[in-house]
Amino acid sequence: MSTSGFDQVLGQDEAVALLKASVANPVHAYLFTGPRGSGRRLAALAFARALLCPQGGCGTCRHCQLSDTSSHPDLVVVRRTGATLSVEDLRRAATLAQRRPLEAARQVVLIEDLHLATRSAPALLKTLEEPPPTTVFLLLTDDVPPELVTIASRCVEVPFSPLRPSVVASYLEADGIDPERARTIARSSGGNLDRAQLLVADPSFGARLELWRSVPRRLDGYGATAAALARELIAATDAAVAPMKAAHEAELARLTEEAEAMGERSLPGKKDLTDAHARAERRFRADELRAGLGVLQRTYANVLAESLEPGPGGLVRVEDLRHCDQAITAITTAARKMRHNPSELLWLEALLLELSALSLAA
Numbered sequence: 015m016s017t018s019g020f021d022q023v024l025g026q027d028e029a030v031a032l033l034k035a036s037v038a039n040p041v042h043a044y045l046f047t048g049p050r051g052s053g054r055r056l057a058a059l060a061f062a063r064a065l066l067c068p069q070g071g072c073g074t075c076r077h078c079q080l081s082d083t084s085s086h087p088d089l090v091v092v093r094r095t096g097a098t099l100s101v102e103d104l105r106r107a108a109t110l111a112q113r114r115p116l117e118a119a120r121q122v123v124l125i126e127d128l129h130l131a132t133r134s135a136p137a138l139l140k141t142l143e144e145p146p147p148t149t150v151f152l153l154l155t156d157d158v159p160p161e162l163v164t165i166a167s168r169c170v171e172v173p174f175s176p177l178r179p180s181v182v183a184s185y186l187e188a189d190g191i192d193p194e195r196a197r198t199i200a201r202s203s204g205g206n207l208d209r210a211q212l213l214v215a216d217p218s219f220g221a222r223l224e225l226w227r228s229v230p231r232r233l234d235g236y237g238a239t240a241a242a243l244a245r246e247l248i249a250a251t252d253a254a255v256a257p258m259k260a261a262h263e264a265e266l267a268r269l270t271e272e273a274e275a276m277g278e279r280s281l282p283g284k285k286d287l288t289d290a291h292a293r294a295e296r297r298f299r300a301d302e303l304r305a306g307l308g309v310l311q312r313t314y315a316n317v318l319a320e321s322l323e324p325g326p327g328g329l330v331r332v333e334d335l336r337h338c339d340q341a342i343t344a345i346t347t348a349a350r351k352m353r354h355n356p357s358e359l360l361w362l363e364a365l366l367l368e369l370s371a372l373s374l375a376a
């Protein structure tokens with residue numbers, strides 16, 4: 015059975031179609047852009063396998079088997095050795111790129127985390143401009159900062175967008191997660207498979223969901239209650255980010271130790287790495303809050319659906335309908351403003367106050 019073919023890449027039909035169409039006659043460099051957890055890396059590995067297989071990725075030949083076990087000698091994966099992709103890392107990639115393929119008709123050089131090469135990128139430029147005819151570069155990047163625009167202009171871009179929740183759910187179900195839990199996690203994943211897998215392993219995820227769901231029934235019209243609830247939700251978000259923060263700190267400590275053992279006084283490229291960590295943590299927080307707002311909105315939508323059923327007196331409570339409808343709109347507006355609002359606590363408190371006033375009016 016194939017383990018790294020294109021059939022493993024779900025929900026990225028355009029990217030996969032572009033790659034499949036390129037197998038027979040590839041250009042010398044492809045830039046895979048898009049968020050982590052979008053299937054970007056899986057797609058790059060499937061493409062690499064197809065490029066190394068004489069039949070374009072049959073899944074059964076020796077080349078495909080070697081690719082599937084990450085042991086094909088002509089698939090070279092370049093990862094950063096320190097905080098960032100250093101000039102040395104990229105020089106190593108450039109040197110490897112000059113090599114003749116050992117077993118296949120060509121070789122594939124896959125470089126990860128190119129967004130961490132903002133200073134070193136020029137070291138790769140010359141090779142990208144005059145590449146050996148038997149080498150294909152696959153470059154993976156979260157985004158294209160200004161320093162990488164020149165590199166990007168030498169590549170065919172293969173864009174990836176966040177996955178649809180149904181696609182994330184299919185991945186999780188294939189991993190043995192039960193369908194209902196898979197759907198719940200997928201809805202909170204923000205289309206990011208990495209985040210979904212973090213949530214699978216996060217024992218407090220269920221409690222956070224419940225906390226967001228409890229908001230409508232806990233709001234009582236008092237400002238103090240809304241403020242306390244906002245603080246509680248922010249504290250839960252802090253707790254959710256804590257494992258990622260700890261992993262980042264551990265990585266930094268390990269790299270610093272390695273650098274010191276090599277006689278460096280400090281970790282080269284430290285600031286670029288801590289910046290990247292901070293960006294990842296901010297993204298995670300924003301995903302968390304956005305997912306929470308989604309849960310809150312669905313809670314109101316459920317109340318709305320229930321109030322459309324006539325009650326015991328045969329009447330639909332119009333005030334419930336209006337209140338829920340306005341609440342849903344208020345949450346949409348808050349989610350949109352979230353990005354531009356530096357103080358999470360302030361906008362969340364403002365939203366909860368608004369929801370509280372609505373419930374009082376109903």
Ligand SMILES: [Zn+2]
Nearest residue numbers: 067072075078
């Ligand atoms: Zn094959």
